[in-house]
Amino acid sequence: MDVKEVLLPGVGLRYEFDNADGDRVGVIAKRGGDFEVVLYAAGDPDVAQPVFRLTADEAEALAQILGAPRIAERFADLTREVPGLDAGQVPVRPGSPFVDRPLGDTRARTRTGTSIVAIVRDDEVLPSPGPAEPLRAADVLVVIGTQDGLRRVAAIIDEG
Structure with a gap:
């Protein structure tokens, strides 16, 4: 996908791309940290209709929501290349048994040879979690290893 970046002096940056429906979408990243998503009129690319505005925190939350499932997809793509x-x-x-306990207590890598490369928690992704990172109910661990190793990590997390 081709994303065009345009400097808006005194305002910030505008990113534009055409979506699959042929609409031109713009995201204006303002200097103050807020964002505005706009849709351009088909007949006049200089006229934009505001779709919605986001604060910096809201934009971060949206980015995490949209990005979290893609992390697992990217790792899946990588694993296709490595038999x-x-x-x-x-x-x-x-x-x-590991809810509210540190990740390191699982000893997953030592016991299975797999790596827990990220934790998806609510709308947040925690890449490369350390052993002190506490696990929470409803977290999703992104794991890389053999099929057997993945099954064993699931058993460890479920049963101890």
């Missing part, structure tokens, strides 16, 4: 390597997602269920 024997798989990516998966392991949910942390409310009854897990």
